[in-house]
Amino acid sequence: MKFTFDIKSPQQQYIQITAEIKATGKETTVYFPAWRPGRYELGDFAKNVNHFQIFNGDGSALKYQKANKNTWIVQTEGCKTITVKYSYYATDLNAGSTFLDASQLYVNPVNCCLFTDESYNDPITVILNIPKSWKVAHSLKVKENSFTAANYDELADSPFICSAQLQKSTYEVDGTTFYIWFNGIVKPDWKRLENDFKAFTESQIKAFSKFPTDEYHFLIQILPYQTYHGVEHSKSTVITLGPSYAVFEEMYKELLGVSSHELYHTWNVKSIRPSEMVPYNFKKENYSELGYIAEGVTTYMGDLMLFKSGVFNLDQYLLEMNKQIQKHMDNFGRFNYSVADSSFDTWLDGYVAGAPGRKVSIYTEGCLLAFILDIQLLKYTDNQKNLDDVMRSMYLNFGARGKGVTEKDYQNEIEKLTGVSMQWYFDDYVHGTKAYTTLLIDCLEYIGIEYKNEPVESDFGAYLGAKIMEVNNETVIAALYPGGALDISGAMIGDKVISINEMAITNNADRWAKFYRREDKEIVINRKGALVNLHLTASKNEYYQRYFLKPAPSLDKDHIDAFDVWRNV
Missing domain, CATH: 1.10.390.10 (Neutral Protease Domain 2)
Structure with a gap:
């Protein structure tokens, strides 16, 4: 295959792309990727395609039919090659997008380069018609504004930036x-x-x-x-x-x-890859329950490596762990849906919060479960082995050999080190919804870290059980603590707080809530245009908490040994 990129009118943000592809039969099916690696949700990139045309080798237009949102069936009898011309609208600028303006051409090829089954594994050449003053940042070798990829997989995995x-x-x-x-x-x-x-x-x-x-x-x-x-x-x-x-x-x-x-x-996901994604299938979803490894272990290890290397000190590292614990405790989906099921469902509802309390984050839950596993490994091996040893074995035995991994492979590598069954870890915490706060605290204590909590500063959050936010000078309930005072009184997410005990709320809801903290409260809310009265009885209950970690003031030798191995000293 050969792709040529032109940017004739960058202010319009359309990239003109020409693809030259071999044809081998009466029909050739052309696909646009449905998703991109690193984001396990449908991307529907074909929605950005305009001026789609297909020609044979002599420039004559070919007949084709669109089979679904990202698939075209082309009549190619007698054709050795076809040329597909289209424009791609490149207006989003994020780490996984494609973008064009007068200052740069930034391309993730998996967004905008089509493919066929017949040519998927063929070498690919890319030509860039860009200003002479622009440089090209790319992981492939660039020569005179062109480069080659071994196949479509390599092209899809090789973003580039062209800019002065x-x-x-x-x-x-x-x-x-x-x-x-x-x-x-x-x-x-x-x-x-x-x-x-x-x-x-x-x-x-x-x-x-x-x-x-x-x-x-x-x-x-x-x-x-x-x-x-x-x-x-x-x-x-x-x-x-x-x-x-x-x-x-x-x-x-x-x-x-x-x-x-x-x-x-x-290493982890580009080499150590779930078996369901070896190879990638860009035509449809690649369902996997292993997001807690791919993203969770990476979230944990990414920050831990900054600490192990001395780039972060302990306080800086614990601040990042604080954030993960806070997210975990504030997401009541942890009681309803496992991290494995939530991984599978990234394809269903992407990475947005979705329905309140329905699911958990593969990043947060996976991170904390990786920490728990790391410390369990220390315990079972008398502080001789940790999660680094598991991941190194996963890489050498699977990733480096191009073999996909399953959860059973992961469990086997863990149990080789522990010498005991770890089925409880997978049953209760990976596939189950068993609360692990006690286990988390035990693991932190094992390496000399104290776990603390206290009510959040917001009175609405701490004593009424609602997170509020100011939107256009209106106080809106953004989240409710299940079984909290406002939840029981009948409040709903999206309600706008109008008054507390007949005092008008004007960006001061927390101050009035604090003023009446230990008293009965009559709260008026605006619910989609209707005024609703809520009665709250005085209570000393606490709801939303702030969680934080700090080093224990003194450590015995066992704690010091565990901490040193955990940090890899």
């Missing part, structure tokens, strides 16, 4: 060259950045024993507005971060966090 604003630096670890590319308005502190990136890279390679590829590219889009996103690829990652002025100041820890997370994905 690109800045680059490199560092090397164990024979692998790592490139850091910035695009956008940014003033990199290269020395600080290279030192920190090299440190967490060394820790990750040490954990796995070797790096999967001979080079790696951090493709970082710096934007002038608030954003945070990263997507993993085999030889690169794309990261979007902003605003520009904050990247090397208050958002620097986010830059480190997302970069470490995405680098860890090079």
